[in-house]
Amino acid sequence: MSEKEKLLKIQDLSVEYDTEISTVYAVNGLDMELGYGETLGLVGETGAGKTSTALSIIQLLPEGIGFVTSGSIQLDGVDMLNTPEETIRKMRGSTVSMIFQDPMSALNPVMTVGAQIMEVLKIHHPEQSRAQLEARVDEMMELVGIPAKRKTEYPHQFSGGMKQRIVIAVALACEPKLILADEPTTALDVTIQAQMLGLINDLQKRLNTAMILITHDLGVVAQTCEKVMVMYAGEAIEYGTAEDIFETDQRHPYTQGLFNAIPKLNEECDRLEAIEGMMADPTQKPKGCRFADRCKYATAECRAQQPMRQVGPTHYIRCRLFDPMQSAR
């Protein structure tokens, strides 16, 4: 890895949820690094721990239930786990902000959209005059492709896609260094999704914002991200650049399974290759590879702890099938 200063550095992060039923191990020993202006696609299925990772970065795990049990998170030089709440509160919105899946519930129905963009600006720039803030609101609205004159309207007067644009405007208003986008297009129709991905990509480049895009859709990742991390049952099982993941013969069996399971629009096939079995039980914490129960290459060896192995200059896989590159590290 380069010596360049990193925006985000996560080491050995573990997140647990204590619910009335049982303890859920949502994230287990996750390492992640992200440079300024980079985009990372966080791919995985339900229960892979993607959202928990994002929530622990912004320190918004559900109070009293979700806990970071080990590890460290450094965001823009701040140790997020050992910093007073007050400081973190100031960072939310200005250094890091989040876009949620459902634009319908992310906006307050009784506030005009302009006021909602204004809200975040007021919190982080109390020194600016009203006129300055108003001008900034107009600018943000235009930036996400909505005429500024519509800022006096309420969320219900906008369609789903338009609402998501407003959500993006709120998230970007203070020009954060990192955006956490949690399935930002899953609730939208494909044509609107295409517009939205275009918009996010465009803004992200223009403002040089780093982004973690959480999705289950490999297609979305291919279209938007430079780096990709595949998660399974709370662990990162593969990590690399988009080229490493999409144009390679070396893939984690799970990643390969995901690719095979998607019906392809651009090629013919009679039968999909499904990954048999179900998602691993998140209340268990086995020592070895979590995918072993569903993996056709699994042997007794897989039951022992599997480290991340470097298989290419920027490509890491957590699987015993791959020989680690000798030269690196």
Add this chain to the structure above:
Amino acid sequence: MEDKILIEAKNLKKYFKVGANAQLHAVDGVSFTIKKGQTLGVVGESGCGKSTLGRVLLRLYDVTDGQILYDGVDITKMDSKEIRPIRARMQMIFQDPSGSLDPRKSVKELIGEPLKIYKVCKNQEEYDRRIAEIMKTVGLSERYTESFSHELDGGRRQRIGIGRALAMDPEFIVCDEPVSALDVSIQAQILNLLMDLQKEKGLTYIFITHDLSVVKHISHEIMVMYLGQCVEYAKTKDLFANPLHPYTQGLLDAVPIPSLKAKKLSTQIMRGELTSPVDPAPGCRFAARCPYATDACRGKDIPLKEVEPGHFVSCTRF
């Protein structure tokens, strides 16, 4: 025998009353035929009336206008008594497996409900055997017989939903977004199951989805819907090889393909969003978003035209 038409819709319309004088045109003059053992895929974005269409076919809603012929019999005007024997032959698989399963019933009760209502089984033994058989067919392990649906994960729940639909050995199944709530790896399992069942039992499907890659995979014919109307209707191969309607082209361009070599998403066409389906003005409903729209597109409805054998499109450009 192979080419027997099982279900035919003729100029089917379903309007919902919204407010005093306004009507929402959910399905507005749709016609199609499905041959026995085939799958018709219905694609469109949210609000295009595809789910309503499925429910109208099952007569869960009354028909505003038009005709539904099931196996040559007109079921459009049948009352609930007359439709009962036909209902046993048509079923539905729902999008949200947890929403379509009564949370207070065990797997056995859920799958067995239709058997009980139609009094198919002579005794308890036959009933139990039949349920075991169905569970095996849909790949549910026997140990879940007494489980409740919320104790199982999405994939298994959807299997219960399919098992329930299969209990009466139907010929025709409306699949309403059956895989869109599932993870990709599970989605593939369920799609494979549906295709196997079709081969095995000669089932006829109407497969409603917003996902073009899924519909391409499973359908023999595809109908693309936009605001209650069919804009393009063709054999799957023809549609993907040669999409004619600008909306179909836009949809295809908008699907993100999991490959870096694929061309980047085109955001050129399809700028705007769906217009309102409430009392739409006559004319092509896509005109407001269409890059090729001319005056000819507005003012009067555009009929479906057969551009090549079996390939219909409603667009003034053809």
Add this chain to the structure above:
Amino acid sequence: MENTKKKGLLDRLKSSRVLRVMFGRKIIVVCAVLILVMVLVAIFAPVIAPYDPNKDDLYNVLKGCSAEHWLGTDSNGRDVLSRIIYGARVSFTVGLVAVLISSVIGMALGLISGVAGGVVDSVIMRIMDAMMAVPMLILALFLGAILGQGLFNVCLAIGISMVPQYARITRGQVLSVRNADYVTAGTLCGASRVRNTLVHVFPNCLSANIVTMTASLGGAILAEANLSFLGMGISPPTASWGAMVSGGYKYLSNQPVIAIAPGIAIMIVVLCFNMCGDALRDALDPKLRGTLGNGSKKRRKATKGV
């Protein structure tokens, strides 16, 4: 998950999430135990009560607390403790019967209203609205005046006055449940409307009503006490907490325990039922599922950064 083979009722009860969440809070356990004790006391009143509650003893009128009469005697020389113990029978009977009457009628009306819709719905709900517009106690007083005194009539009066809340809740539930996919699925299985309503709609309306039942038990007991206090309730000399407060408050200055003791009994029972009702509502609310924590107070934080 893997071991979901056939389970006995007891096992289901033990593993019931609802019960576990509910009794995760200690105060609720205390309330439940108190209610249980009260119920047992009511059932075994003849065994427990030291004196006959209705026997006048004019030599021992308005005695204070003593070893013989723990809570003293009232103006007729009757033992207050014994009367409170017997009064519990009235209170619980009224509570249970009134809630039973109101919930059965109310749920039936709500179900009919929600499923039938249209004119039937409008007529039923407008009547319910009219009833709701009158305060519950006034309505019970009015009905009590028509029906006359007596235990059953009091139950009926209170029961009828509580019908609208059940009807409203049930109707609301029916409206949200009747379009659920599983009801549609029932229709597709060939189920008739009646069967669909009874098998799929009704059971799914129950949980909201159960919560109301628990909470309104306290309300019914309080209403009976109020009616008896106003002299419209149980006919004397039957012991009733409300009537005791009413009879005792004249002596509040010299013998306060006669009025206060039954008052405290009312307060405890009503409070316990309401607390349990609230806890049950929280436990049953699927929206709160997974947000209540496991009850343990531990707060964990990551150890120092690496």
